[in-house]
Amino acid sequence: MSRSHRANRYGTLVEYKIAEKYGIDLQRTSWCDGVRHGKPVEIKSTMHRHADGQPGNFKLYEKYHRKLRRKDGSYAFAVYKPWGRGIRVLKSMLIHSSQTPRLKWHGGGEHRETRQAKLEIRALFE
Numbered sequence: 001m002s003r004s005h006r007a008n009r010y011g012t013l014v015e016y017k018i019a020e021k022y023g024i025d026l027q028r029t030s031w032c033d034g035v036r037h038g039k040p041v042e043i044k045s046t047m048h049r050h051a052d053g054q055p056g057n058f059k060l061y062e063k064y065h066r067k068l069r070r071k072d073g074s075y076a077f078a079v080y081k082p083w084g085r086g087i088r089v090l091k092s093m094l095i096h097s098s099q100t101p102r103l104k105w106h107g108g109g110e111h112r113e114t115r116q117a118k119l120e121i122r123a124l125f126e
Contacts, residue, residue, distance in 0.1 A: 007047075010080060013087045014045040018076045022094050031064040032073060040073035041094070046121065048081045048090055055121050062105050063114035068097045075100065077124055091125050 015033055019026050024034040024041050032040040042064065046056030058077060068075070078092040101124070103117035 006082075010047070010082065010087050011045050014078050014080050014089060015043050017087075017089050018043050018045075018078050018092055021089075021092065022076055024076065031067050032071075036074065036094075040068060040071050041076055042068055042073065042097075043076045043078070045078040045080055048079050048121070057121065058119040058124075060100070060103060060117045060119065061114045062103075062116065065097065065100075065103070065117075073097050077119075079121055079125065091121075093124065095124075 015026065018024065019034055022036060022041075024036045024043070026034040028034070031042070033043040034041050044058045044060065046058050049055055056079070060075075074094055074096050076092065076094045079090045080087045081090060082088075101119060103119070105115040105117050108116045
């Protein structure tokens with residue numbers, strides 16, 4: 001299984017765990033993953049440490065972030081590690097989209113026709 005395929009699988013497993021923890025009704029769209037109390041929620045996850053020892057980071061996309069802000073939505077952030085054939089969520093939080101640390105938009109999100117920002121784990125959890 002390729003790294004990309006594993007990341008996709010792990011991300012889906014995290015979504016299910018986070019949806020259950022925070023009462024999110026999963027309704028995947030191009031810009032959010034679900035709804036909680038009638039408001040959109042985007043679930044973002046990252047592996048605690050990659051195989052190369054580097055800490056993970058969360059990738060946010062400008063176009064989707066702005067839409068989430070306009071719709072009064074939230075982010076659910078989760079840090080996980082592979083565990084057996086699944087994952088273990090190590091840390092998670094649910095925050096309003098207006099409460100993210102300052103984002104620095106740059107290229108790299110071209111496949112989504114927008115700019116992206118990367119948030120380090122420590123920007124949210126440490």
